[in-house]
Amino acid sequence: MSTSSPSLASTSTSPSTSTPHPRKLSGYDFYREILKSPKLIVAPMVDQSELAYRRLCREYGAELVYTPMINAKMFTDATNKSYRHNAFDIVSGEEGAYTDLSTSAASSTIAEGSYDRPLVVQFCANDPEKLLQSAKMVEEHCDAVDINLGCPQDIAKRGRYGSFLQDDWDLIYRLINILHTNLSIPVTAKFRIFDDVEKTVEYAKMLERAGAQILTCHGRIREQRGVNTGLASWRHIKAVKESVSVPVFANGNILFRDDVQRCLDATGCDGVMSAEGVLYNPALFVGLNDPSTSLPLTTTNPPIHTLAARYLELLTTQTTKTPVSAVKGHLFKILRPGLSVKGNWDLRDRLGKVGVKSGGGAGGAAEDREIGGVRGVKWVKECVDIVEEIGRRNERDAAELTQNGAVPLEDLIKVDEKSGLRVLPYWLAQPYFRAAPPPNANANEKKKKKVQVVVVKGREAPDVMEVNRVGVNEQVRAKRSIEDLVLASDVEEARLKHEHEERCEGCTGEGCGKNSGRVAVAAAAVVDDAEVAVVVKRRRVSIEGEV
Incomplete structure (x- = not known):
């Protein structure tokens, strides 16, 4: 019942323009x-x-x-x-x-x-x-x-x-x-x-x-x-x-x-x-x-800023609206190699703040939340500025590392020791791969730390309204909602976690940065018992940054 392995060379062209299927x-x-x-x-x-x-x-x-x-x-x-x-x-x-x-x-x-x-x-x-x-x-x-x-x-x-x-x-x-x-x-x-x-x-x-x-x-x-x-x-x-x-x-x-x-x-x-x-x-x-x-590397893996710029250009040629969360999600992924370079962390932070306003959700005013036609001009312009700036920096770095083209790009390709996969120069588009956790890593982590780490990375609340000490059982229930974020006090480095709910329309599945509005603000506190965390009364905050 199977057919032979197809060749890519047999690929056909686009469909006809007749709309109804006969x-x-x-x-x-x-x-x-x-x-x-x-x-x-x-x-x-x-x-x-x-x-x-x-x-x-x-x-x-x-x-x-x-x-x-x-x-x-x-x-x-x-x-x-x-x-x-x-x-x-x-x-x-x-x-x-x-x-x-x-x-x-x-x-x-x-x-x-x-x-x-x-x-x-x-x-x-x-x-x-x-x-x-x-x-x-x-x-x-x-x-x-x-x-x-x-x-x-x-x-x-x-x-x-x-x-x-x-x-x-x-x-x-x-x-x-x-x-x-x-x-x-x-x-x-x-x-x-x-x-x-x-x-x-x-x-x-x-x-x-x-x-x-x-x-x-x-x-x-x-x-x-x-x-x-x-x-x-x-x-x-x-x-x-x-x-x-x-x-x-x-x-x-x-x-x-x-x-x-x-x-x-x-x-x-x-x-x-x-x-x-x-x-x-x-x-x-x-x-x-x-x-x-045969295509050159810059065609199969184009400069990240050219891909990002083209995406932003396409947004403005359609009336169908695109939410800021989707735009930022794409830009963070496409630009990831460049944003990971320490010298570009300022651009990463700027992109994280795009569309975020104090006291409101992503985009603030309605006209800034989505892009379609002329709507959302302010935050889209900020995205364009960021892409253009990373483009200038990447072109500068590329010229330096290739000695103005004297060194082939292929000579700059490295191999990741753990995965064995190729790592291209950071100004070129390339895949992102996650290192597999060591065997029984999850089990060891549970023994070491009984509290799941969750932090809101965004604007700090001006004051703390109410603090409650809760035990592990309460934390387990709390972490299942995006409105109850639990922070372990013995953690120095933590990252944003977004527990997805159906109320978060259009979630990417691993955190979309859209969970703004009424969520809990987690505050660090010194707690003697490692099984106890601090939860602050729900407040209205804006969440920003790459997820």
Whole structure:
């Protein structure tokens, strides 16, 4: 049932501009005729795969892009119009559009008729009827609807969706099948593997029987997240591909561009999906549709300031709004190599303060919170200034270290001793990889410190209204809410932690910096008992800085 490993050279061009699909296609017919056989795919990423970033990725070779995950329950809530509008802006007519509707040209490098197509809209859900209702709202504005069966975050556990549905096969079947039966476009599914290969294969077969026309297999188990992310199993993905008759996309371990073809060869999949890879380097896919072409390092891994500047430029050519949290999230990731240099820490701090006003949430006044057209000019200009400044510094450093081009950039590439991965000059876009924790690190940490470290990094409260001493049990309950942040007194270095709640719309999954408003201000205090922490009465604060 599998097909041979595809070559990137066989990649096709953009879809036609005819909007309605003449008939509902399935499996490989849908993959080839509607999606045009994409091999290079950008993953759904909450608060990160928004319209402007989708456009940026398409400019650099992405052939299929997914929207951020949308909560079907919230999307169908008629009283929550702001969530629906922010999650997928149907009114502007730009999301899912075939042509650029703005007065300014979006891009000369994107083929005509592919402004935001092909596009897959992703939902998370545990109620088939609400899922169908949500999907019906967007089916005329996308090519397929995807169901998120892979989110491993705590918010997914509390909301009972994503990977926390993977033991309820009957519900998953009904979620997929109701869309397969009632939509005019195909339904697809993105899922995580089980430890056991055979169980993973049976799971994938069930998804296909339910009606999923494309499967995206993320080769990690549910517990692999954050510092425990580790490597994805291409062996599991290969087994899935060989066991189903629908197209399969592989997800996991895509850091450098040469990883793409390696993954296709190892798994036999029809396409490769990248999430973090394209967040840190939106040009990850550039030129891969013609692997015979040799491209310079500055094309495959462009200067970080040029990528950031182009993203900001795209923001101003559309009316669809982009929240400040999404913009800052992208800039922190793209610019990360440069911002990590000690001489640029001032720019990191400046970027952290963008859109933050005393006594209010991110963006302060409404006109500063989002960018679309001419709105948000003040904070966007500050972002542009920061990007231009880091560009000047990077160009200065590059000239010095390369002796004005006499030293090839390739000679400046180093190899990380722990991971064995390449580290490029810091002014070039490159992946970010987390070092795996040592064995039993979590268990040792629990024995050493019974209190989880949480700190609000932002503006200090002018005074302390009330201080309560609480024990460990209270802390365990408190840390589950973004309104109860616990600070251990014996910690000198701590970082911002954001426990995600559904009230935090568009959260990135590992901290989005949006948790402003009524949260707890944690204050340091000398406490004799290490199991006791200090919690200060809830106050209104602004949170800033990179997460």
